[in-house]
Amino acid sequence: MYQKPQKHDDFNPDGVxxxxxxxxxxxxxxxxxxxxxxxxxxxxxxxxxxLKSWQVTTRARIENKMFGVRIWRTV
Numbered sequence: 471m472y473q474k475p476q477k478h479d480d481f482n483p484d485g486v487x488x489x490x491x492x493x494x495x496x497x498x499x500x501x502x503x504x505x506x507x508x509x510x511x512x513x514x515x516x517x518x519x520x521l522k523s524w525q526v527t528t529r530a531r532i533e534n535k536m537f538g539v540r541i542w543r544t545v
Contacts, residue, residue: 483511483539492522495543502531504538511539519543 481488483505490501505511508530519526525545531538 481505481511481514483507483514492518497543497545500540500542502533502536502538502540504536506537508537508539515539515541 481490481503483503484507488503488505490503495501503511503515512528512530515526515528524543527542527544529540531540533540
């Protein structure tokens, strides 16, 4: 099976690739990433934000009975 290579702004906190439409993320927008490893997801979010010169806030949450991380773009 062929898998596309991971881009520098794809998430994979639990080993499963999650693609986020970063180009659509404006200041004040947020995205929920369902995952178990919330610490790794937060680290990856901060790394991606640094590459884009953004500031983000991350919080581990339970939404719709799913555990994960919500990421807000603040600046």
